[in-house]
Amino acid sequence: AAVRTEWAQQVRDLADQRNAVILAHNYQLPEIQDVAHHVGDSLALSRIAASVDEPTIVFCGVHFMAETAKILSPEKRVLIPDANAGCSLADSLTAQQLVEWKAQYPDAVVVSYVNTTAAVKALTDICCTSSNAVDVVASIPADKTVLFGPDQFLGAHVRRTLDRENMHVWGGECHVHAGINGAELAAKAQEFPDADLYIHPECGCATSALYLASAGAVPADKVKILSTGDMVTAARAGQAGGTRSVLVATEIGMIHQLKRAAPGIDFRAVNDRAACSYMKMITPEKLLRSLQELRDEVHVDPATAARARGAVERMIAIGQ
Ligand code: 13P
Ligand code: SF4
Structure with missing residues (x-):
């Protein structure tokens, strides 16, 4: 020890x-x-x-x-x-903005990423995180309109995965992940052609990675869009399966936990300046x-907490 x-x-x-x-x-x-x-x-x-x-x-x-x-x-x-x-992503959707958005779609089901204030959660039907966002939206009947916020890149990932058209996505972003861009990813992937790519869905480059894969620039089976916890699980499985090298597109603190989980793999940040000052x-x-x-x-104000609790409890129950 x-x-x-x-x-x-x-x-x-x-x-x-x-x-x-x-x-x-x-x-x-x-x-x-x-x-x-x-x-x-x-x-x-x-x-x-x-x-x-x-x-x-x-x-x-x-x-x-x-x-x-x-x-x-x-x-x-x-x-x-x-x-x-704090969190720049949580700041990108206020309770007042959500009230106004909901008024435009009164019958919609509101799905909020956990990166939101308690006041936004209190106006939400079901919360999600990056590891269960797809499962959460898939649990909503197909005829229901979905409002998904605040992260536009995670929202685009869910929409693409489920091929769901009746899903509206708020335009928010995390400044750290939005800054990890497709050009950097392409350059790193070229430099390390044998590496797997672990990409957090909040990244601006998540879409580029899938585009690069569809264009044949990187092998599609090497591109993995993962929450931070799922990256650790993938690293353990990768080490057991002989993976040697992984490029990581997320906040750089992640590398420490990945090295602990799989010391035999060479992990490199796609952008080594991607640090969250918060x-x-x-x-x-x-x-x-x-x-x-x-x-x-x-x-947390007890009335707000009581209204938010159902949405958070539904989140932790999905994808168990
Ligand atoms: P996850 O740990 O759920 O992947 O979230 C990433 C994040 O940006 C949290 O702020
Ligand atoms: Fe928020 Fe920082 Fe996470 Fe970005 S990395 S979502 S700013 S906590």
Whole structure:
């Protein structure tokens, strides 16, 4: 087992004293991932948050993730080491905008990506994450119009996969993933022609990858559109099957978890500047302070949480 630093030991001791569980998203700094009790993608962490026994959850991720944990477990104390850790994608659809969009399609079923505020979730029929978005939309009767937001690239991926025309997609994006573009992907794929491509569906290059595959520029069986958790699963299977090299199109924190899962594979970022400054606001110092001072506590207005809960519970039930 890895030797724990003094800081890591202090964090784990405090977590024990506080009866707290530490959850970390795959985009967190390596030392935060290594000290956490659980590391995963948005869906896995939501499921864990809903089922852990500890009365306190320290969420090392961004604010909407901690809010989702609070919505699922209102009786628990949910802490985030820095409440300013936001998300540009969640900011791209406000509750007021969603109210107006719904008014244009009164009979539509609203599917919101988990990267949204609690107020948007309260106006949503069913939430999804990147790992179950296709299953969630597929669960909606074919004659129902679907409003999908806020991520345009994930929405396009779902629409393309299901070949669903009665699905309207909001024009939001994550600035980190939108910035991983098709030209960079094509250049990297040319440089490493034997590599598999793991592409997060929030990426601007997800469409380009499929285009490159259809044009024969990269072998279609090498292109995999995956959530961060599914990348870890694919890496384990890839290592067992003899994969040597993988190009990764997502936030660069992901590489740490992939190397842990499959040390025999050479993982390279398609864009090694793709760092989420919000995720990186959770520093080792702030995690320690969070446990020492029980801050920043996440609160969701109980009426909003009650309206949002059904949508989040439907999300964690689909794709189990
Ligand atoms: P997943 O971990 O669900 O793939 O989400 C990626 C992301 O951008 C979270 O902010
Ligand atoms: Fe939001 Fe993008 Fe950062 Fe994920 S990587 S938290 S979607 S800004």
